[in-house]
Amino acid sequence: MEISNQHLLAWVEEVRRLCKPEQVVMCDGSEAERERLVKECVSAGELIALNQDKLPGCYLHRSAPHDVARTEQLTFVCTPTRAETGTLANWMSPEDARTKLTALYDGAMRGRVMYVIPFLMGPPGSTFSKVGVEITDSRYVVLNMRIMTRVGAPALQHLGDSGDFTRCLHSLGDLSPERRFICHFPQDNTVWSVGSGYGGNALLGKKCMALRIASYLGRKEGWLAEHMLVVGVQRPDGKVRYLTGAFPSACGKTNLAMLVPPQNFAGWKVWTVGDDIAWLRPGPDGRLWAVNPEAGFFGVVPGTSSKTNPNAMEMIRRNTIYTNVALRPDGTVWWEGHDDPPPERCLDWQGREWTPASKEKAAHPNSRFTVSATQCRSISPEFDNPRGVPIDAILFGARRRDTIPLVFEARNWQHGTFLGATLTSETTAAATGAVGVLRRDPMAMLPFLGYDVGDYWQNWLDVGSRLTRPPRVFRVNWFRTGPDGNFLWPGFGDNMRVLKWVIDRCDDRAAGSETCIGTVPARNALDRQGLDLKDAALDALLRVDPVEWSQAVSAQAEFLVNAGDRVPPAIRAEHARLAARVREALP
Numbered sequence: 001m002e003i004s005n006q007h008l009l010a011w012v013e014e015v016r017r018l019c020k021p022e023q024v025v026m027c028d029g030s031e032a033e034r035e036r037l038v039k040e041c042v043s044a045g046e047l048i049a050l051n052q053d054k055l056p057g058c059y060l061h062r063s064a065p066h067d068v069a070r071t072e073q074l075t076f077v078c079t080p081t082r083a084e085t086g087t088l089a090n091w092m093s094p095e096d097a098r099t100k101l102t103a104l105y106d107g108a109m110r111g112r113v114m115y116v117i118p119f120l121m122g123p124p125g126s127t128f129s130k131v132g133v134e135i136t137d138s139r140y141v142v143l144n145m146r147i148m149t150r151v152g153a154p155a156l157q158h159l160g161d162s163g164d165f166t167r168c169l170h171s172l173g174d175l176s177p178e179r180r181f182i183c184h185f186p187q188d189n190t191v192w193s194v195g196s197g198y199g200g201n202a203l204l205g206k207k208c209m210a211l212r213i214a215s216y217l218g219r220k221e222g223w224l225a226e227h228m229l230v231v232g233v234q235r236p237d238g239k240v241r242y243l244t245g246a247f248p249s250a251c252g253k254t255n256l257a258m259l260v261p262p263q264n265f266a267g268w269k270v271w272t273v274g275d276d277i278a279w280l281r282p283g284p285d286g287r288l289w290a291v292n293p294e295a296g297f298f299g300v301v302p303g304t305s306s307k308t309n310p311n312a313m314e315m316i317r318r319n320t321i322y323t324n325v326a327l328r329p330d331g332t333v334w335w336e337g338h339d340d341p342p343p344e345r346c347l348d349w350q351g352r353e354w355t356p357a358s359k360e361k362a363a364h365p366n367s368r369f370t371v372s373a374t375q376c377r378s379i380s381p382e383f384d385n386p387r388g389v390p391i392d393a394i395l396f397g398a399r400r401r402d403t404i405p406l407v408f409e410a411r412n413w414q415h416g417t418f419l420g421a422t423l424t425s426e427t428t429a430a431a432t433g434a435v436g437v438l439r440r441d442p443m444a445m446l447p448f449l450g451y452d453v454g455d456y457w458q459n460w461l462d463v464g465s466r467l468t469r470p471p472r473v474f475r476v477n478w479f480r481t482g483p484d485g486n487f488l489w490p491g492f493g494d495n496m497r498v499l500k501w502v503i504d505r506c507d508d509r510a511a512g513s514e515t516c517i518g519t520v521p522a523r524n525a526l527d528r529q530g531l532d533l534k535d536a537a538l539d540a541l542l543r544v545d546p547v548e549w550s551q552a553v554s555a556q557a558e559f560l561v562n563a564g565d566r567v568p569p570a571i572r573a574e575h576a577r578l579a580a581r582v583r584e585a586l587p
């Protein structure tokens with residue numbers, strides 16, 4: 001492909017000299033390019049062709065066994081001073097990072113092809129949208145980037161002659177965690193990643209550019225880059241309201257984004273705008289507008305079934321790249337939580353013989369599908385709208401067995417910002433490390449912050465102060481358990497009942513009950529038709545226990561100290577207000 005942008009050509013040349021590939025290929029996003037790359041990957045064993053009658057256009061990739069999730073301890077924000085990165089993200093000085101990684105990139109592509117992928121994040125023609133260029137030596141990365149972003153002409157058109165693009169350099173290196181680094185240079189609009197082929201570490205448009213770098217650009221330019229799904233909820237009268245939801249990785253964002261309402265919700269529909277990332281800007285009308293910068297879904301496979309996500313099950317039957325799932329003898333795929341029972345025998349995610357008697361899981365808990373958004377039958381007609389969609393409500397959610405009710409509403413934007421700031425969740429398999437450990441995850445952005453968390457909260461407050469019709473803010477928790485340890489709430493499609501209360505609150509038609517932490521649904525305000533949920537279970541789901549909350553308030557105080565000295569006074573004031581209200585509520 002002919003590229004005339006001199007900034008881009010100069011950077012490609014600089015990288016070519018460093019990485020010393022045998023060949024440089026400019027990717028154009030064409031179908032012919034895809035076919036060629038797939039063919040090469042299949043002959044090299046990087047992809048396994050699945051049963052093309054049952055799963056047309058679908059392939060399986062098996063990653064290196066120690067390269068299956070984001071590696072947060074090897075991910076750095078490289079700002080000139082440590083204070084700019086703050087206390088919650090890992091910092092490395094730009095000089096150290098450049099020295100370390102230059103040595104790793106030097107000659108790293110010898111004998112290999114270096115692919116140059118111009119990509120657009122956001123709809124073509126949108127003021128929200130940003131261009132990135134990823135240079136990589138991985139064909140798997142090229143094939144995934146083609147699904148997850150808009151590759152080729154849309155990016156080059158948006159860029160024109162400008163040098164304003166995120167420079168994303170990626171090499172597989174030797175895939176060793178010893179020599180793996182994911183470094184961000186926000187001031188230089190640059191990402192350097194080496195030593196991993198895993199999505200979150202290697203598809204640099206996603207977490208690296210659309211969250212870490214974009215969060216920094218958002219602060220500079222007065223907008224927000226967030227780890228959020230975006231959906232339209234259509235009422236039976238046809239009116240659609242849009243909401244976003246911030247949840248930590250592997251907490252059900254994809255399922256919620258593609259929700260199918262329960263049977264008794266005739267006329268209600270959920271439209272998918274995005275399942276992972278939202279870019280949000282105040283509009284001239286004083287409302288908050290959102291786009292999904294991505295073009296596809298990189299979703300967690302285990303647990304996906306016709307019950308939990310029928311839209312996804314339908315979507316991933318064709319043109320899908322599976323990573324680290326199990327392979328059945330008939331060339332189809334399987335995972336824990338699949339509609340079909342465990343196969344009598346199959347190959348596990350590492351290609352080893354597996355039977356139901358095997359001790360290990362057949363699919364890796366963080367195995368993934370990559371699929372184009374155009375294949376999703378619930379995709380919103382507004383998905384590609386350059387204006388974005390106007391947001392009426394923001395949900396903050398996380399995995400919590402206790403303390404947090406099913407849903408409650410914040411008093412206002414500032415209180416809502418505080419709810420997001422103090423989000424705590426149990427860890428999941430999306431990152432390496434222990435699973436199920438409670439940790440603070442402000443706005444579900446802990447692994448994706450591109451600058452100091454106090455400044456980040458201040459940006460939330462600043463953006464809010466420019467909104468005359470700010471979204472209402474809610475905290476949700478699908479994961480509260482009863483004394484027997486079982487979940488109290490059915491979740492999945494039944495989460496529609498909570499969305500309905502949220503939408504009705506936005507329309508001032510749902511009753512709430514004031515508590516010391518915010519407004520929970522009045523008992524009869526939550527639609528339970530067709531759901532066997534007893535009053536006692538509902539009470540347990542909505543319960544606000546001042547004793548539990550006084551412990552939470554103390555833990556929050558400690559966290560706000562650890563968050564550094566740039567925590568906005570407004571956030572400390574919200575904490576003090578909560579502490580006082582909880583004290584009053586104590587028996």
Ligand code: OXD
Nearest residue numbers: 070200249250276430
């Ligand atoms: C993801 C993640 O892949 O959050 O979306 O890890």
Ligand code: MN
Nearest residue numbers: 227249250276
């Ligand atoms: Mn995510």
